[in-house]
Amino acid sequence: MEEIIQRKIIHVDMDAFYASVEQLDNPELRGKPIAVGGSSQRGVVAAASYEARKFGVKSAMSSVLAKRNCPDLIFVKPRFERYKELSQRIRNIFFEYTDLVEPLSLDEAYLDVSQNKKGNPSATMIAKEIRQRIKEKTGLNASAGISINKFIAKVASDVNKPNGQKTVNPEEVEAFLEDLEIRKFYGVGKVTAEKMYRLGIFTGKDLKTKPLDFLNDHFGKSGEYYYQVVRGIHNSEVKPSRIRKSLGAERTFEENISSEVFMLERLENISEEIERRLTRSKVAGKTITLKIKYSDFTLQTRSKTLSYYISSKELILEAAKELLYQEKMRESVRLLGISLSNLNTDKAEEKEEKKEIAVQLKFDF
Template sequence: MDAFYASVEQLDNPALKRKPIAVGGSSERGVVAAASYEARKFGVKSAMSSVLAAKMCPDLIFIKPRFDRYRAVSQQIREIFLEYTDMVEPLSLDEAYLDVTQNKKNMPSATLLAKEIRAKILEKTGLTASAGISINKFLAKIASDFNKPNGQKTVTEADIDDFLLPLKIQKFHGIGKVTTEKMRSLGIFTGADLRNQSLEFLNLNFGNRGEYYYNIARGIHLSEVNPNRLAKSVGAENTFESNLSEENDLQNALLPIVEKVAQRLQKKNVKGKTITLKIKFEDFNIITRSITRQHFTDDVEEIFSTASELLKNEPLEKSIRLLGVSVSQLNIHAKKEIQLKIPFHDFF
């Protein structure tokens, strides 16, 4: 979906149309959850602090999020997807992978099918969507960003080299800011530069991610569309109204976060072994620390004890603006699907 949260707000309130809006809190501690395209022209983007966003766009209008409304619209869109295929893998409220190799409309062209789905989304919800169509999820994901908003792009097998080789490395799905900087330091700026590296070189410099980078530089990605995709972790976090630096204050702030995580685990009827503490400092630097237990747990006291231990072991030279806790290595296993050769995927 195109600027989903912001577009829903503009749809529901016509007075906001064609105006720069940010969904999120406007306070000093606020964070932008989504920005309209009018706001993006000023450099406003999701996960940016509200203070910085307001400086970049003085006329920015802040809107309080309405997640119940976004979930309702997302469900409408999901129902449209299911009219075409049951192979739908949601990634979030506003994006999903669709495998349309065999589709309910018996349409031979994934490109035309994507166009029809986008038109139906517009008709049913009043919102625009963009799509990427290709031979695997990785390529479709990148393609989906090319003609936004309200567009689509198809990358056939014959197009892969022309598409990937000139592409800037930061545009590759799965290569974040830190990895981008490391690659640049190694002389890797484009897809062509990445493809020129040997598997041995990439393994040496990027560990177990080396093979992934080696493959995506060649347009290879074997992950299937999984309609039964299960969460890999359960977590919660809190950004504080004021930065915290005293250990007692931090421990007190940690407990309700852990309680929320335990409640979510118990609601989902799952347990996990790995407990991770996330810390965001006053300068916005983020670190994570983890401990893996020998057994599965959803016990609030055990999770708190572990997270508290991680917090105590971290030298706190700067004040903290956010704490988060997550539990992973869950005791759930996705049902393995039969491996299929999938000629086309759509990414919305």
């Protein structure tokens, strides 16, 4: 078994970021249930305020269902340029403490403060200070998790949300993970959680009783991940220049499409968008995946791996067409998406991971 590497990791997560920005900029929205996203029949909630979340409104929910759950829900169009502006301001605060900052999205990031610019030995105090600075500089609230690795810090940041923080000290890791509900483990989604329930796994303690062979048999490649993290082992470093794993784009249609001719037209537009993003990121990929969401909301993905890297819209579209015609459509289609993975950045990441040295360190948190 791998040795546990102890670092001082902070996971900072902004509270209901998009919705909070809208309430910040428009005082009339404060204290009210709002959803950032489209209110049309095809709309999807990108973010919900805490007032809306009390009614079960959450991100990725259809706007129709969100409105049904919360009749007084106010829809606000997203303003991504504004979110990016504030995200950069927040990121600049992170860099005052450490250069080891790994953004996960506009509203969350990992920080490795084992060695930090302030010379502060307490990761807990650093997290508190960062949250105060964010409030002062932006008017927004942030929550934080602090622990020995990225996995536990990520889980811990949810414990005292909103506007709170949780430190899991090295000697508390084992008990914290054993008491944790399995659905709160980062990387365990709804489907996996239900599967675990059927196997009698409800908490970290239950998961810890299962041998590696058992987990591999039931969860494939993820089995080892679950076996390691429940024992506090997650030795992934905070990577400042986070390497992209995939790149894609998708479109939800105003009306369902049943004609393949119209689908091809949409796929051509999506391929053009992906080509622009690939060019901007200076990457190419070998594995293309077509995502299809039908009118009954069932989701299907079809993938193909090529023997060469592609980045042009013509080759992306050609591969997407092949996947489209792979089998007959079951229903009319409400969403199409294309993503490219197995990128030419993957080898660089593998080399970086091999540089990790397993050393046991002791820290005060």
